[in-house]
Amino acid sequence: MKTPEFKAARFVLMDIEGTISELFFVRQVLFPYSAERLRTYVSQHYNNPTVRDCLRQTGATTDEAAIQTLLNWIKQDVKHPALKTLQGLIWREGYEADAFRAHLYDDVLPMWREWRTEGRELGIYSSGSKAAQDLFFRYSVEGDVREYLSSHFDLSTGSKRDSESYREIAAETGYDPSEILFVSDVVEELDAAQSAGYMTALIVRNPAIFENDRAGRSCKHHVFSSLDEL
Ligand SMILES: [Mg+2]
Missing domain, CATH: 1.10.720.60 (Transcription Termination Factor Rho, Rna-binding Domain; Chain A, Domain 1)
Structure with a gap:
């Protein structure tokens, strides 16, 4: 982790769509x-x-x-x-049937390896069901990468825009919210995580779309364009 305050992150919780995998x-x-x-x-x-x-x-x-x-x-x-x-x-x-493979950005796997080596645990919080997440990481462009991930959360935990969901995730992982870094491309999700006491990182893969979307709104989160900048 390059960002000083993220060095305390013992658990990195990540969104999928727009964060580690392209929206496309x-x-x-x-x-x-x-x-x-x-x-x-x-x-x-x-x-x-x-x-x-x-x-x-x-x-x-x-x-x-x-x-x-x-x-x-x-x-x-x-x-x-x-x-x-x-x-x-x-x-x-x-x-x-190999009709497609789940896309992962190039920076994802190298950073997962690094973070695991540093002793950090990794987890996913996505609106895709846990079953869909399992398939996604089993059949990715990088092969089966499920071994890197220790926990998966979906909407059965609650809305990604509700801070209560993040409190529940912290309780389930056994980490204090202050030890968890949530990484997402959606400001409202990060706001909810921050309210629950998490560290937050906003990933902006497409600056043009982001600036358009962000117009007139404030953002209280660190902004990065890829995981290796964190
Ligand atoms: Mg997303």
Whole structure:
């Protein structure tokens, strides 16, 4: 860690999309794949209790209506647990068929190695389900990198914009919030983590988009363009 105050970080919690993996992969590869495959997947796994449960959770009265609801949620990036679970199942088929591999920025693995060597633990907090995270890191462009990560959190812990979620994560990892560094590309998530007592680092992979998005708002976080600057 180059930033003096981050040297105290014993646990580095990271977001995936836009932080360690390019937005393109999730938005232009994973989401369209799940939308394309959804109908076929549901019909092929019609009796799977998990699939039935996900369809029921949409609140729709027919399977067709449930599928339409789910397709709309994909379009609108609604982070509903039923959709996340179904997407995880569909992506498993894609990964196993080698239809795609999860993207990781070049700086990610070298820094994970360095931080692990320094005795820091690494974890993930993503809106993608734990099952989807497991697939993501198992089938990455760098191969199976799951060994670097000691814990995974998803929306079952709560919203990424709610500071209570970060308190719960700290309690589960056994570290004091002041020993945890949260790394994300979303200011609101970092605000919530900071309120819970975490150290925070904002990753800006695309400065043009960030400056546009940031206009008129203040940012209380250290800003970096890649993990190796931390
Ligand atoms: Mg993100």
